[in-house]
Amino acid sequence: MKPFTGNFTQQEPLDDAVIAAATGILRSGRLHRYNSAPGELSKASELEQAYAAYQGARYCLACASGGYAMAIALRAAGLGQGEAVLTNAFTLAPVPGAIAAAGGKPLLVEITEDLVIDLEDLDRKAKTSGARFLLLSNMRGHLADMERLTDIVRQNNLILIEDCAHTMGAAWNGRKSGSFGLAGCFSTQTYKHLNSGEGGLLTSDDPEFVARAIILSGSYMLYERHGAAPPADVFERIRLETPNMSGRMDNLRAAILLPQLARLEDSIERWNDRYRAVEQALAGAEGVALPRRPEAERYVGSSIQFRLPGLSAALAEAFVAANKALGVELKWFGAADPVAFTSNHRSWRYVDPQLLPETDRILSSLFDMRLPLTFSVEDCRHIGAIIAHCAAELGAHA
Numbered sequence: 560m561k562p563f564t565g566n567f568t569q570q571e572p573l574d575d576a577v578i579a580a581a582t583g584i585l586r587s588g589r590l591h592r593y594n595s596a597p598g599e600l601s602k603a604s605e606l607e608q609a610y611a612a613y614q615g616a617r618y619c620l621a622c623a624s625g626g627y628a629m630a631i632a633l634r635a636a637g638l639g640q641g642e643a644v645l646t647n648a649f650t651l652a653p654v655p656g657a658i659a660a661a662g663g664k665p666l667l668v669e670i671t672e673d674l675v676i677d678l679e680d681l682d683r684k685a686k687t688s689g690a691r692f693l694l695l696s697n698m699r700g701h702l703a704d705m706e707r708l709t710d711i712v713r714q715n716n717l718i719l720i721e722d723c724a725h726t727m728g729a730a731w732n733g734r735k736s737g738s739f740g741l742a743g744c745f746s747t748q749t750y751k752h753l754n755s756g757e758g759g760l761l762t763s764d765d766p767e768f769v770a771r772a773i774i775l776s777g778s779y780m781l782y783e784r785h786g787a788a789p790p791a792d793v794f795e796r797i798r799l800e801t802p803n804m805s806g807r808m809d810n811l812r813a814a815i816l817l818p819q820l821a822r823l824e825d826s827i828e829r830w831n832d833r834y835r836a837v838e839q840a841l842a843g844a845e846g847v848a849l850p851r852r853p854e855a856e857r858y859v860g861s862s863i864q865f866r867l868p869g870l871s872a873a874l875a876e877a878f879v880a881a882n883k884a885l886g887v888e889l890k891w892f893g894a895a896d897p898v899a900f901t902s903n904h905r906s907w908r909y910v911d912p913q914l915l916p917e918t919d920r921i922l923s924s925l926f927d928m929r930l931p932l933t934f935s936v937e938d939c940r941h942i943g944a945i946i947a948h949c950a951a952e953l954g955a956h957a
């Protein structure tokens with residue numbers, strides 16, 4: 560088997576339109592979002608307008624990171640100190656981190672083999688805990704049945720905030736991920752769907768919630784300069800009772816995001832071509848189980864996950880090593896100690912320990928891989944063939 564030599568963390572270079580946008584802002588010297596010339600709409604405000612339009616939301620706030628967007632969303636939604644926040648147990652560390660930052664306590668919900676929140680466990684835990692908040696993490700881009708989920712949200716009077724770090728551009732039955740509850744939180748960190756190094760976007764249709772979030776983000780009393788914000792009278796009611804928790808986006812990052820947003824739909828098609836190439840190679844592979852991708856889901860295949868059910872820890876490690884020897888970097892979610900990223904609930908020791916047998920069983924055989932757009936579709940076929948080969952070898956030795 561010929562090894563693969565591509566780099567799994569190398570994103571695409573930013574093109575001339577992005578470089579020109581960055582240069583324009585650098586030449587102006589007006590990098591701070593409120594440092595606008597008379598009559599000028601800042602790049603941060605322009606980005607808020609463009610993203611609100613893309614998302615189909617009334618309002619948008621650009622801020623420092625996806626994690627920051629989630630933390631201020633919880634605060635703006637009225638989370639009290641020590642209050643429980645339901646969230647799926649399979650997610651990335653910034654999610655429980657945002658709950659902790661907002662003063663809440665994560666109450667973890669099981670996942671299913673399709674890697675989405677277990678709706679029965681959600682309903683049960685909502686009822687028994689009386690929790691008021693659900694921070695739904697659309698982890699690795701997998702969407703739950705959003706109609707059933709919103710029914711459960713409604714029946715239990717939950718306030719739904721969506722973590723869309725991996726579902727920017729995704730939809731369920733034509734409705735954009737991030738538009739099913741009070742707010743959607745997005746990340747523009749390098750490994751997500753738009754790249755400004757760091758950055759976050761928060762969308763909502765609720766005027767008072769957004770006014771609070773804007774003041775929280777550190778707007779001082781300059782909120783009237785925002786691009787997709789509610790009218791000034793909404794701020795009047797809350798402006799002096801809302802703390803400033805500085806986490807603004809600057810004009811340089813906004814400027815480089817605007818041209819990338821304009822071709823996001825094209826990027827999504829390219830990701831999905833790559834996803835399908837790997838998926839096809841794995842579909843018939845020995846012992847490999849792929850998560851189901853429902854008809855209703857429009858996904859963004861910027862990463863791929865699969866399971867090797869029934870695998871021991873020793874064999875899982877051997878499988879990762881065999882792939883690595885052939886140049887394929889897999890992440891295994893069952894590792895006892897977190898490597899690079901933490902996404903296993905056992906490594907969040909500031910969270911009360913919780914029993915999640917289903918999630919543990921699923922994560923113990925779950926593998927994950929990024930699909931940067933620097934890979935060609937042919938590269939993805941090659942990668943898929945390597946994984947299938949390593950899975951077959953494992954079968955031969957098991």
Ligand SMILES: *Cc1c(COP(=O)(O)O)cnc(C)c1O
Pocket residue numbers: 624625626627650651653654696697698699722724725745746747748757758759
């Ligand atoms: C990256 C990520 C975030 C947070 O994004 P940052 O911008 O890095 O704070 C949130 N949720 C998930 C699932 C992520 O992968």
